[in-house]
Structures are given as structure tokens and as C-alpha cells.
Amino acid sequence: MRTMKRLSRRERIAAQLADLKMPGALEALDAVLSGVDGGGTTASEAIERLLAAQITLRNSRRLQTAMRSSRLPAIKTLAEFDFSFQPSIKREQIASLHELGFVERKENVVFLGPPGVGKTHLAISLAITAAESGRRVYYGTLADLISSLEEAEAAGRLTQRLKTLTYPSVLVVDEIGYLPVTRNGAILFFQLVNRRYERSSTVLTSNQGFENWGEILRDEVMAAALLDRLLHHCHIVNIRGNSYRMRRRTELSKTIHPTAAHAREAGRSSSGGSE
Ligand SMILES: Nc1ncnc2c1ncn2[C@@H]1O[C@H](COP(=O)(O)OP(=O)(O)OP(=O)(O)O)[C@@H](O)[C@H]1O
Ligand SMILES: [Mg+2]
Structure with missing residues (x-):
């Protein structure tokens, strides 16, 4: 105690942050205090900055852990998503999903649309926000998930595998509709959806409208029962x-053949710009 008294306030705070195991705040301490000393930062701003630094570090550690176990193929965040490129998406709807109320309420999210429009990006970004908030997340394409269920079934461990896949608060099922599904695969997927129904959230992506899911799953009746469960509490x-x-490709071709691209554009504007 006597030693504590001889320490400066900065040193005492540093010791307290170390004691509380707050390395993020500890690292930010000097910068925050010099902001206060310089008169540019108020006391409440300083507290806020210190806590924010700790939260940032904690979230990035949670994400690192999640990236090891969740099988997320990449880090895709909401901040990296260019909404101006995709005006059919309501920014407020996506921002509100990122508040994770849907995870609390065990609701589902389905992203539908043609290739390259950002379905996987947005699905992953939701899983990342959930992981940063400390939730367990897991990612698989429909084909991957089905083959892992088939393997487990063959090894007599289906119940265990279904249980493991029911555990994550957010399960991303990507690419429904691209690869053919066997009838047995569809039955296994139905069992998974059935188990997760009203227990935890599933985020799905598909290039096919729901009317085609019967064909994808090779069984209209089962697809109807599956959609009934998925869509009961669902954000579409x-x-x-x-x-x-394709945008990137178009930009690239403009860089490689600038004169051809300019000539095309000039031709278009001289013909009144109609598409
Ligand atoms: N609006 C956007 N802003 C920034 N990056 C985007 C946007 N839309 C897509 N991307 C990026 O473009 C690539 C393709 O997007 P994504 O994989 O999400 O498409 P998808 O809809 O899942 O397509 P597919 O049906 O072929 O799987 C990714 O690298 C993604 O990060
Ligand atoms: Mg995709």
C-alpha cells in the first residue's frame, strides 16, 4: 500500500488496468492521458476512449478465436460493403440486423439474389458481428454441411453431429441452389433445420427463389415443410x-483497353446515352 502511494496517478491507473486484465485500455492509457493533459479531451471522453480501446481488443481476440473454429472462409465486414453499388439493399435493414436482435430472438435471415451481389459477404459480416459479441458461429456451404452430415451418418455419429451443428448461435448455410443435393442429403438438411428451429439463428444464401427449393431438395413436400420452419421467423x-x-472486370478492361472503352462510351453518348 505504501508503495502504491508513492506511484504517480498514471502508474496507479496502469497498475489497476493490469490487475483488471485490460491490456487494450492499458496500451491506450498514455495517449488518452496526454489528450487530457493537452486540454483536448474531457474526462468523460477519456473514460470512453479507454473503454473503447479495451472493447476493440477484446472483440478482435474473440474474432481470432472464432476464425479458428467457425470455418468462415474470409473476413468480410459491414464497413467494407459498398451500399451505393447495390441500391436494392436497404442499408437500415442490414444495420439493424447487425444489432443482433435476430440472434436473441432466434430468427433466421435469408439472402437471395443472382451471383456476385454480396450474399456471402453480408452473411459472413453478420457471423463476424455475432462472433465479436462473443457468440459461437459456424459457416458451411450447403454441400459441405450435407457431406459432413453424411459422413457422420456413415460413421454412426449423426445425432452427435446434428447436436454440434445446433450449438452455434449463428449458422451460415451458404450457396443453396448451386450444387445438386441427393435425396438423402436433403433429408439430413431438413433434420438440421428442424433441430435449429426456434433454438438458434440460421443465415442462408441462395441464388434461387423459394419456389425452386422443391427442385433443389428433390422433394416438394419436404421443401414446403422446411420453408415453413425457416420462414416462420425470418428476415428476407x-x-x-x-x-x-463483374464490376471489377469491367474496370479492368477499361484500364487495359482505355481507348476502346472510351470509344464505346463516346459512341453511347453520341447516340443519346440510351441503354
Ligand atoms: N456491395 C459490395 N461492396 C463491396 N464488396 C462487395 C459488394 N458486393 C460484393 N462484394 C465482393 O464481391 C465478391 C463477390 O461477392 P459475394 O461472394 O458476396 O457474392 P454472392 O452473392 O455470394 O455470389 P455467389 O452467388 O456467386 O456466391 C466478394 O469478394 C465480396 O466481398
Ligand atoms: Mg456466395
């Missing part, structure tokens, strides 16, 4: 627009 984001991947 229907994306209509151009592929972001």
Missing part, C-alpha cells in the same frame, strides 16, 4: 442488381 433480403465481381 432480396438483392436485385449487378455482380460486384
